[in-house]
Amino acid sequence: MAKDRDQLDSFLAQDYQHGFVTDIESDTFEPGLNEDIIRRLSAIKGEPEFLLAWRLKAFEHWKTLEEPRWSTVHFPAIDYQALSYYAAPKNKKEGPKSLDEVDPELLKTYAKLGIPLREQELLAGVAVDAVFDSVSVATTFKAKLAEVGIIFCSFSEAVREHPELVRQYLGTVVPYRDNFFATLNSAVFSDGSFVYIPKGVRCPMELSTYFRINAASTGQFERTLIIADVGSYVSYLEGCTAPMRDENQLHAAVVELIALDDAQIKYSTVQNWYPGDKNGKGGIYNFVTKRGACRGKNSKISWTQIETGSAITWKYPSVILQGDHSVGEFYSVALTNHYQQADTGTKMIHLGKNTHSTIISKGISAGQSQNSYRGLVRIAPTATNARNYTQCDSMLMGHESSANTFPYIEVKNPTAQLEHEATTSKISEEQLFYCQQRGLDLEDAVSMIVNGFCKQVLKELPMEFAVEATKLLGLSLEGSVG
């Protein structure tokens, strides 16, 4: 443990050295977290007074909190004073100059996923000229969205251009006091995405497909806020299917979704950050708070996540079913290999009448990894005729991996109907042999069996995402069998 701590410390210290020794940029903060840092951060971004006040309240509260330790994940203590809380814009000079300098393993993965060359450069953080196509692509789409009144921009831009919307909704789903990491995020968040879909508008495209690169450099404390006004619909895709080069070890993002009457939000994530090497060294800590509020009647929020990356994934995309007849869904695949740890699941909080929720969770653990489903279904006294269906399936590969299921159920209304199913299976030698006997090689056989296992979740993904995710599941398990 002590050794791990040293590793992390030196990792964080590295950042620190860079800041001073190589290039002293006026807009990179020295490491440390205090009120002055937050004031400077807010000032640089030109934020209105209400936001600074909110950040400071969060910071005051954060100082009273301790890092949570209740989950099954293990990680060395993080020194929050050793982090730098503002580094903008990303220093391209330190990145690789061309794809020739990028880890060939990473490039092999991109090739297998069929990622276009230009995008590969971006994902790998190659220092390409700033004026280039993805920016113009972004602008084109933005104009098209603006025609129907959709606002889709960075969080900072939203704070400048639409402060009233930010003020009205920020922190209404995930309050600044929510939990250690969300509180920290509230105090120091750097940037993120903002979406507003006006009344009755059906967003004409999957948001973020073309913007995934832009979002990549928003840093470790990302904040996303999506508002679907009455009768609107939006499908939002987060992240990308290729492993991203990323130097930040800790990611503590917050995502808030708000669906008003008859509105629908579909939020899909494919997370494939650096998981650490085969021996469990390095990798991202992904400690994220994601929550949606079905605030209006007949509203619907659907989370779909494919989690294959990060050394530690710790997140519970949840839905508060406030409006009558609202619907919450959670479809999840969490795949862990080598020494990865995942503790993920959802919370469905039923408040309104006739609210329905569905939870389908598929956990796959290979290598020495550890994979837990943790979920809460709460039926409040007000939630007459609430229903929930939960299905948690775990698949184990190899002899050293583990899978846990922690379902929490709280029912305070006698009319509720809940179903819970859980299975644990092992990918069997007989299944593999059967596929091989029919001519499939081992990798294809594993990929086919795993994809079959995850089918209920994969079919919830938008088409082009699903194709990449299918390939990704196979890739993430390479070398885990046999």
Next chain:
Amino acid sequence: MLKIKKLNVAVNGQAILKGINLSVNAGEVHAIMGPNGSGKSTLSKVLAGHPAYEVQSGAVTYQGDDLLPLPPEKRAQAGIFLSFQYPVEIPGVTNINFLKAAVNSVRKGQGIKPLDAIDFLSFIREKCKLLDMDESFLYRSINEGFSGGEKKRNEILQLLALEPHLAILDETDSGLDIDALQVIARGINSMRASTRAIILVTHYQRLLDYIEPDFVHVLVNGQIVRSGDKTLAHELEKKGYGWLLESEQL
């Protein structure tokens, strides 16, 4: 096509096959009969390359080449097919996707152009018809919720689709009613060809009423104790395996 010489095989250190010799030529149908635990299924699985079976000594050549170093998928791609006694279920993977992947892997292994989705569909529909299988079978998960008879029929569908050079059918007749047996026999007979060899592994003479073998071998306690033509199967049916065991000891 297939030559087995003095093959000794163990599972978990226990000897199962003890010096098997067998020669199978293209165009022939061989039946391997024997009581429970005699090593019939072991022989089938060893030929297909199952990792749990250790070859301790002996040699197997297939089309003139050493078969034993090849992994299971290479054997399949070289045209060896095993119909499983207990086909496994693979939830979430549809039959049609699996069949298409299998057919195209084998074609790729043999340097033939893969079939596209449309060609494959018409190809596989024809095979379904031959086996009186409803097309809805194609869209179900592999063997999931299939009855015993449906699983066996599905194995034969795969046989027809993969068009192997050497087909090893392990207890394909077990658990079938007489109608299903006839359908399956029809499927297997349709595969008889001068370029193809078939090995039928069975308990009973019953299957051989529908698929006439050229040779019958009796496997007892890991050894082939008697070989003959189809009349041997009839004799066995009358006298039981005990008859051979006794004559062995004499």
